[in-house]
Amino acid sequence: xxxxxxxxxxxxxxxxxxxxxxxxxxxxxxxxxxxxxxxxxxxxxxxxxxxxxxxxxxxxxxxxxxxxxxxxxxxxxxxxxxxxxxxxxxxxxxxxxxxxxxx
Amino acid sequence: xxxxxxxxxxxxxxxxxxxxxxxxxxxxxxxxxxxxxxxxxxxxxxxxxxxxxxxxxxxxxxxxxxxxxxxxxxxxxxxxxxxxxxxxxxxxxxxxxxxxxxxxxxxxxxxxxxxxxxxxxxxxxxxxxxxxxxxxxxxxxxxxxxxxxxxxxxxxxxxxxxxxxxxxxxxxxxxxxxxxxxxxxxxxxxxxxxxxxxxxxxxxxxxxxxxxxxxxxxxxxxxxxxxxxxxxxxxxxxxxxxxxxxxxxxxxxxxxxxxxxxxxxxxxxxxxxxxxxxxxxxxxxxxxxxxxxxxxxxxxxxxxxxxxxxxxxxxxxxxxxxx
Numbered sequence: 001x002x003x004x005x006x007x008x009x010x011x012x013x014x015x016x017x018x019x020x021x022x023x024x025x026x027x028x029x030x031x032x033x034x035x036x037x038x039x040x041x042x043x044x045x046x047x048x049x050x051x052x053x054x055x056x057x058x059x060x061x062x063x064x065x066x067x068x069x070x071x072x073x074x075x076x077x078x079x080x081x082x083x084x085x086x087x088x089x090x091x092x093x094x095x096x097x098x099x100x101x102x103x
Numbered sequence: 104x105x106x107x108x109x110x111x112x113x114x115x116x117x118x119x120x121x122x123x124x125x126x127x128x129x130x131x132x133x134x135x136x137x138x139x140x141x142x143x144x145x146x147x148x149x150x151x152x153x154x155x156x157x158x159x160x161x162x163x164x165x166x167x168x169x170x171x172x173x174x175x176x177x178x179x180x181x182x183x184x185x186x187x188x189x190x191x192x193x194x195x196x197x198x199x200x201x202x203x204x205x206x207x208x209x210x211x212x213x214x215x216x217x218x219x220x221x222x223x224x225x226x227x228x229x230x231x232x233x234x235x236x237x238x239x240x241x242x243x244x245x246x247x248x249x250x251x252x253x254x255x256x257x258x259x260x261x262x263x264x265x266x267x268x269x270x271x272x273x274x275x276x277x278x279x280x281x282x283x284x285x286x287x288x289x290x291x292x293x294x295x296x297x298x299x300x301x302x303x304x305x306x307x308x309x310x311x312x313x314x315x316x317x318x319x320x321x322x323x324x325x326x327x328x329x330x331x332x333x334x335x336x337x338x339x340x341x342x343x344x345x346x347x348x349x350x351x352x353x354x355x356x357x358x359x360x361x362x363x364x365x366x367x368x369x370x371x372x373x374x375x376x377x378x379x380x381x382x383x384x385x386x387x388x389x390x391x392x393x394x395x396x397x398x399x400x401x402x403x404x405x406x407x408x409x410x411x412x413x414x415x416x417x418x419x420x421x422x423x424x425x426x
Contacts, residue, residue, distance in 0.1 A: 003331075003420070004420060007331065007420075019328055022328075022329060023326050023327075023328050023329060023400075024326060026288070026329070026400065027286035027287055027288050028286075028287075028288070028398075028400055028413070028414045028416065029400055029402070029413060029414075030278070030279055030402075030413075031279070031283070032402065032403070033326060033402065033413075036323075036324045036325065036326060039324040040324045040325060043324075068359075072358065072359040073358075073420070074420075076288035076289060076362065077359075077362070078286075078362040078363055078365070078366045079363065080359065080360060080362075080363035081359060081363075082359070
């Protein structure tokens with residue numbers, strides 16, 4: 001069985017987005033983890049979160065580039081689609097910034 | 104679908120369903136007609152699952168393998184259990200004697216400990232330590248979460264750790280304070296043997312990747328990334344035989360859509376008079392645990408000075424996958 005790319009190639013496009021989302025948003029975790037991510041997202045000097053925010057922005061602007069099946073499998077969101085999940089994530093983490101890609 | 108239970112008993116969940124029915128009589132608070140109908144639909148699927156056929160191979164209890172190395176260059180499960188240091192996993196220190204006493208005193212109120220009563224002292228020590236931590240692996244991913252509970256969790260978000268029958272049917276989480284909704288991915292799995300479960304946990308804690316995560320310098324806002332370890336590396340080549348699980352049936356070919364429909368169905372189930380507008384969630388037994396990986400997720404310790412394991416469960420973490 002092939003391992004998911006976000007585990008074997010953590011520098012690949014969208015790997016940081018998936019890894020961070022899995023670490024803090026997976027349903028096996030409680031709300032404390034999601035709250036941790038909210039606080040972490042406010043750090044301007046954090047390399048991982050900088051990459052995460054850039055990949056989240058890219059995913060919202062160009063949703064066709066997002067590895068949706070991998071994201072769905074890794075994060076297990078119940079928003080119905082990757083796009084809805086990413087929009088919720090941006091809204092929750094960066095509430096003062098408009099959602100990228102939204103007309 | 105066939106699921107092997109270590110004890111070989113009641114694999115279609117009949118006894119558990121009867122227990123649940125007793126816990127939720129028709130006239131109990133919060134159990135209205137809609138809930139009853141929904142419950143019977145879930146039960147109907149469980150009843151339609153095929154029992155293990157006569158002669159089907161059931162693995163021997165893992166306790167019988169405790170003194171056998173899982174590979175030529177590996178320590179025996181007992182050696183791993185005996186040298187397990189709870190503090191390394193952010194858990195309270197427990198002796199064999201303290202563990203036996205803890206289990207004897209609390210198993211009536213914490214039924215996931217019932218199976219531990221007859222276990223080897225080395226196994227009891229790990230289970231007692233885990234139960235005193237903040238993680239929920241023992242309640243949801245060991246044999247207390249039998250096949251019926253796994254089906255109910257994945258289709259109806261009924262939390263095995265929720266001991267109040269009405270709250271369980273309303274998908275209220277059993278571990279979080281404040282009647283929060285229970286959550287679950289599209290698959291629910293468990294290790295159906297307490298000795299195998301304890302060994303998986305203890306050997307996992309020794310693993311370099313888990314050690315690295317547990318020893319990560321503490322940051323109150325940051326969590327270690329989840330760690331994946333092949334089941335066979337933790338339990339041996341036959342370790343997959345102690346695993347069972349169920350996964351949602353896709354909706355229009357999509358598991359993401361299936362999770363979304365399940366959420367709508369559960370919301371309707373807990374709202375009197377509301378029709379879900381989606382079909383009843385259904386599940387099928389997981390096959391192919393030979394390639395499964397054990398997942399370790401992490402959380403802050405109670406003292407907020409380090410990390411402990413939030414949960415441990417088995418997953419078929421596939422790469423490329425069609426939704």
